[in-house]
Amino acid sequence: MNLDVMKKLTYGLFVLTARDGQKDNGCIINTAVQVASEPNTISISVNKANYTHDMILKTGKFNVSILSEEAKFDTFKHFGFQSGRDVDKFAEVEISRADNGIAIIHNEQTNGYLSGKVIQSIDLGSHTLFIATVEDGEVWSDTPSTTYAYYFANIKPKPQPKPKQKGWICTICGYIYEGEVLPDDFICPVCKHPASDFQPL
Amino acid sequence: MNLDVMKKLTYGLFVLTARDGQKDNGCIINTAVQVASEPNTISISVNKANYTHDMILKTGKFNVSILSEEAKFDTFKHFGFQSGRDVDKFAEVEISRADNGIAIIHNEQTNGYLSGKVIQSIDLGSHTLFIATVEDGEVWSDTPSTTYAYYFANIKPKPQPKPKQKGWICTICGYIYEGEVLPDDFICPVCKHPASDFQPL
Numbered sequence: 505m506n507l508d509v510m511k512k513l514t515y516g517l518f519v520l521t522a523r524d525g526q527k528d529n530g531c532i533i534n535t536a537v538q539v540a541s542e543p544n545t546i547s548i549s550v551n552k553a554n555y556t557h558d559m560i561l562k563t564g565k566f567n568v569s570i571l572s573e574e575a576k577f578d579t580f581k582h583f584g585f586q587s588g589r590d591v592d593k594f595a596e597v598e599i600s601r602a603d604n605g606i607a608i609i610h611n612e613q614t615n616g617y618l619s620g621k622v623i624q625s626i627d628l629g630s631h632t633l634f635i636a637t638v639e640d641g642e643v644w645s646d647t648p649s650t651t652y653a654y655y656f657a658n659i660k661p662k663p664q665p666k667p668k669q670k671g672w673i674c675t676i677c678g679y680i681y682e683g684e685v686l687p688d689d690f691i692c693p694v695c696k697h698p699a700s701d702f703q704p705l
Numbered sequence: 706m707n708l709d710v711m712k713k714l715t716y717g718l719f720v721l722t723a724r725d726g727q728k729d730n731g732c733i734i735n736t737a738v739q740v741a742s743e744p745n746t747i748s749i750s751v752n753k754a755n756y757t758h759d760m761i762l763k764t765g766k767f768n769v770s771i772l773s774e775e776a777k778f779d780t781f782k783h784f785g786f787q788s789g790r791d792v793d794k795f796a797e798v799e800i801s802r803a804d805n806g807i808a809i810i811h812n813e814q815t816n817g818y819l820s821g822k823v824i825q826s827i828d829l830g831s832h833t834l835f836i837a838t839v840e841d842g843e844v845w846s847d848t849p850s851t852t853y854a855y856y857f858a859n860i861k862p863k864p865q866p867k868p869k870q871k872g873w874i875c876t877i878c879g880y881i882y883e884g885e886v887l888p889d890d891f892i893c894p895v896c897k898h899p900a901s902d903f904q905p906l
Contacts, residue, residue, distance in 0.1 A: 505840075505841050506843050507745070507842070509817040509844050510739050512816055514716060514853075535738050536714055537738055537750070539834050540830050540832040540834075542831040543830055547834065549741065550749075563805055615713055624827065628740055628741035628746050628828075629746070633739060633836065638706075638711070641710035642706075643709050649713050649714070650715075652715075669799040698742055
């Protein structure tokens with residue numbers, strides 16, 4: 505078994521948003537796919553460590569804003585590399601809302617959005633798989649959707665590790681663990697990926 | 706709601722294979738994604754009309770061969786445009802098998818494969834969503850995985866536009882009058898509307 509094969513699967517990238525009471529939050533996900541056409545159904549997989557995960561589990565509703573090839577690294581940092589438990593990610597962001605009242609990211613970095621209503625939540629250990637009917641959606645531009653591969657090749661800055669530093673780098677977000685031995689159960693404090701996604705500096 | 710937004714989601718393309726007794730079959734799918742990392746779990750969505758669907762529902766096992774940008778249109782035709790109920794798709798294909806005994810497509814058109822063991826099957830109407838633990842997998846090449854968008858832009862032949870026809874079309878019913886000059890007193894033989902409702906092709 506070569507775990508690198510998991511990186512051969514193809515993904516888009518999305519800002520997943522939810523709203524609980526007056527609290528808005530959002531995170532980055534790479535797993536939004538249509539899983540049935542009749543009725544129109546999507547699935548999203550969300551890491552349980554994300555605050556947005558808990559909001560969707562509670563409210564059963566979410567929006568997916570589709571990031572295009574114009575998406576900037578700052579957007580990934582803003583929604584992906586910090587937690588809504590610690591900061592209000594919408595404090596300094598101009599909020600548009602879909603008909604379901606949940607925020608959407610509607611700017612030159614996105615090409616459309618979808619509104620989902622959860623019909624089933626499946627506990628898969630590290631993640632919950634939410635299956636949802638598509639209640640609304642629009643196309644905003646012809647700019648191609650970014651793929652995960654495009655993000656790594658063109659959007660994410662290349663990591664510049666210091667030459668003499670000893671440690672491990674998270675190949676997902678670039679976080680550096682300082683130390684010679686990375687514990688097997690280490691979880692990246694930034695992007696929540698496991699030790700298997702780290703490589704030595 | 707603009708249903709075109711569904712086309713903004715990003716997908717790879719895969720040959721999904723199964724084996725029931727001595728019978729091998731395979732079809733093309735675009736939905737294979739990792740949905741949890743601990744334990745390593747994928748989901749695939751398969752249209753119920755596919756024979757491979759029924760085999761997986763029965764056996765609980767499958768392989769996913771990951772199509773690369775080198776994949777040829779003939780492969781899509783072979784596995785995607787005909788049913789294993791009518792033809793033996795593996796009759797003239799050199800079969801490699803993974804450890805689970807199920808066929809894999811291992812040639813210059815694929816860059817790796819995964820073996821899945823179904824842990825949950827979810828009926829979603831037109832499709833069944835299979836959730837599976839990843840039991841095996843290999844990487845075979847560095848050729849990028851094809852995306853659905855790459856397939857449409859570079860692999861699928863472009864439809865050839867028909868040479869422009871001379872004549873007049875009834876704007877009411879679509880009937881075509883073949884001839885350069887439409888008589889003033891012409892009446893559409895289909896919907897009985899007059900010449901004033903026709904326009905040149």
